[in-house]
Amino acid sequence: MKTSSGLLRAFMESTRDLLPIVIVVAFFQIAVLQQPFPELLDLLTGLFLVILGLTLFVQGLEMGLFPIGESMAYAFARKGSVSWLLAFAFLLGFGTTVAEPALIAVTKKAAQVAAEGGFIHHSEVAREGYADGLRYTVAFSVGLAIVIGVLRILRGWPLHYLIIGGYCGVVIMTLFAPPEIVGIAYDSGGVTTSTITVPLVTALGVGLASSIKGRNPMVDGFGLIAFASLMPMIFVMIYGAVI
């Protein structure tokens, strides 16, 4: 059975990936804090689930997420319709971000900060409105980021000029945004790119770059994630400065 031995190897690889965490936690618990492990059985069960889950995820990645991202990139390139491709790019970015649990958690915290800083009223409704507004702002900015990233691949613009321009935007907005929002804005760049979005978007970029003449998948295919983590920082600070 070829598949079962492949699965076993994947399981071993996942175990190896988790090993550093186990070592770090065990070292600090035993040597530094000098405490026994509470509920060792639960811990081991949890660890087994993590390893099993990671194994399945990596398998599914290569069977489902990567091929679909690439085949859609090829199909769009063959069809030659830029507007449909950009619409797809926007919806992919917007749709994957708007329901992201990590983002919902961050926007709630931001609303709390804003209420304590006196930017909005200290009421449930005002906080919820602020959080929802922020969430849609971030989702919109991620959609826009993927659109710009895809346009870059199509046109072959050099990535670093765009990223440097984006960083200048971050620095400029840092000066104007209320200081309370800056930490959250910087963090929001990291939380928008979820575990399912990343493989899909990466496969899309690499697929596009390899199906368009004159593009190198290594030089041009990556970079979409970078836009998706840069853009929200700027937009969250704009949102904080305007509201």
Next chain:
Amino acid sequence: MHELGRYLFDSFLGTLTDVLPIVLVILCFQLLVIRRRIPNLRRTVLGFVYVIIGLSLFLVGLEEALFPLGEAMAKQLTDPAFIYAGIEAIGGAVRWQDYYWIYMFAAAIGFATTVAEPSLIAVAIKANEVSGGVIRPWGLRAAVALGVAFGIALGTYRIVTGTPLQYYIIAGYVLVLVQTIFAPRMIIALAYDSGGVTTSTVTVPLVTALGLGLASTIPGRSVLVDGFGLIAFASLFPMITVMGYAQLSEWQARRGHKSENP
């Protein structure tokens, strides 16, 4: 055991709502715009099922086992009673040197969680494939993990000393800019991407717990202002280390080349 079943179900539903918008977007475009059959449809669907089940199990395992323990450890390590055990508190002032265990924990946990981060694994697989094997998945992941380790350790130092976040981030950006000019062109896009992928499922909750724990125990720090920002460090420094890794291997290759043909 009953509780575990409920956790599993909740996590499964959560992952499903996460995946649903993506599946809808893909289906719409596949049916209405592309109008072609998805190649290997059964295999692809099975792949999606694996991803959903795998991610649910992964999250439940983390929430059951690692997060409570990691958060408890972060709390204990940042507890003044632990830090000042054996040290006489000097007039209530915070000395950053006394927090050395926290810097070590920050670096170690940053490295370890990044190695296990599923989205980084995905990008590493793709980079290996696209570069024709030149970029080894483990080399890339180790470079990223080192960057996260350094970034989070520096981020905890910033919380302890209370220096403004902006200075660090802007200095980091300047370094990224300078490296961009000199790094091999092939690595730049990948380096930028690796900043965004490091901070997701595994790293964020543990690192956030560490930041909030630190900010709430050190006198004079506000949880809301100082507790955040560690994630930003964790996404900045991998760019620097990944470009550095590429620069280093290019430099070595050039030196090896020179000594072969003097």
